[in-house]
Amino acid sequence: MKCVELFAGAGGLAMGVHLAGFEPQAVVEWDKWACDTIRENGARGYPLVEGWNVAEGDVRHFDWSGLGDGIDLVAGGPPCQPFSMGGKHKAHDDGRDMFPATVDIIRRLRPRAFIVENVKGLTRSSFANYYQYILLQLTFPEIGRLSSEGWYEHFLRLQKEKASGNAFNSGLTYNVVPTLVNAADYGIPQKRERVFIVGFRSDLGIEWSFPKATHSFDALLHEQWVTGEYWERHAIPSNMRPLPPEKLQSRINSLEFLPPETLPWRTVRDALVGLPDPRAKKAKHIANHFFQDGARVYPGHTGSPLDLPAKTLKAGAHGVPGGENMLVHEDGSVRYFTVREAARIQTFPDGYHFHGSWTETMRQLGNAVPVMLARIVASSVAERLLVSQMLELEALLSKNKTKGVA
Structure with missing residues (x-):
């Protein structure tokens, strides 16, 4: 299965996704030092990252057209400073907010699923509306923000579209599941609370819930x-x-x-x-x-x-x-x-x-995202995608067999 990694950092989420069976088609990160970490490990033959297509730069300037169709997963952790407990808490007013770019890339690539990770601060009451706005954008990535709209006006329009039910019947939509997770509950030796937002393309009919704590x-x-x-x-x-x-x-x-x-x-x-x-x-x-x-x-x-x-x-x-x-x-x-x-x-x-x-x-x-936590989440996503592929194939074979009999 093919994946794309956004805001890759030193590669924690990407390595976990790769361990779950996905093959990275592009690994994009703007920070030179983090890119050097991945590249140098690849150059000396470290198996998890060897051969990765690492692109140093802004995800908004990457040429996504060269990847073609059939991307199964988009994964990434947009910069967390706008929402971090230790940051300035500017959210949508912070130029480092990369959620709009993430939604745009999902709209372009139309992946079968996505995994987005961010800090617990994203769920703070002061960000409540903007957090819901992020979830709605990921649910309806094709209902973009108009040039005449501020983010809040766009948020209200997305709410109306969701309430009407019309947006679910046409265009690209995702079933989105957000979960606040403590990494320690999954065997990571660290009390690290993070938000995972996982989405599956609605036409796949996949039902999914976050893996149970172990x-x-x-x-x-x-x-x-x-x-x-x-x-x-x-x-x-x-x-x-x-x-x-x-x-x-x-x-x-x-x-x-x-x-x-x-x-x-x-x-x-x-x-x-x-x-x-x-x-x-x-x-x-x-x-x-x-x-x-x-x-x-x-x-x-x-x-x-x-x-x-x-x-x-x-x-x-x-x-x-x-x-x-x-x-x-x-x-x-x-x-x-x-x-x-x-x-x-x-x-x-x-x-x-x-x-x-x-x-x-x-x-x-x-x-970074803890590698083993990323693997747990991505493996759960991969399992559902593989089951979906198998069911699609069985339906196609059954259809062809029926035609042959007729």
Whole structure:
């Protein structure tokens, strides 16, 4: 199946989509450093990205006509700064808002499905109308904004079209499913909340829902404080184990009689298994695993404890915010995650190397979609598309057989 990747960054979403069975026809990203990361991995033969058609530039200026027909999936994470909790919250007034460009590309390529990822801030009450406007544009990509219309006037017109039901009977439409997801609930060692907007072309008649969560905090508590399997797995003796959190004691007690059916959240300690301290000599032989000095604690930035999923890795406008990208040791001391450690937390494979300075590479990682989360979502989409193709083929064969008999 063929796909197109927009706003590819360092390739997290694209790699997950590729692992799900899609073949990228174009991978478009404007940032030079992120493009260099993908290109350099491809040049040295890294299998997941080797041979990718990487285009460095604005998606609005890419020549989509050369791709032809038959694109199965468009995937991408439009720049999140207009909606980020740490941004200026300008939404439609922010020149970096690439949702209009995303809708335009979907209108041109008419993919069978799309996957759009963005920050949780998109769902904030202050953006409520604009969020609904985005969903309506993705539902009816052919009902474009008129030159005489502001975004709100266009929004009202789309609402009327939806209410009338006429737009569903003609033209290009999509069945759109938005979901707010915590990556930790899917085995990612990071508490990263993101919005996924998945759409299937309406003429395919596909019914789909977001994959069910596979991991939970309760299961982690059970493994740590009821069975102790977590500490045994990490070879931590009884006298070195921390005490269970007092505020969670009643919850832990209840889990003793009703064990969760899910897998436990993966923690920072789980993610970093096998990586030496970056200050050790043997760390020099591991790509992107070097010590970065200067980490410190301050209000709101206290770092990520070893025995929980990491806090959300972020990409700051002036480098990296302190707490979200810091590791907290058992003794309370802190240090920055190395690039390789941050890559583990974002589920990039160890063989994938990042290009640029520490600030640049951490920015790439802070903006990325966790590879394994992308794979889970894209695999679910691929499954539904393949079933749809099979049903189409069976219907065609049945029709031809009937004609032959006649």
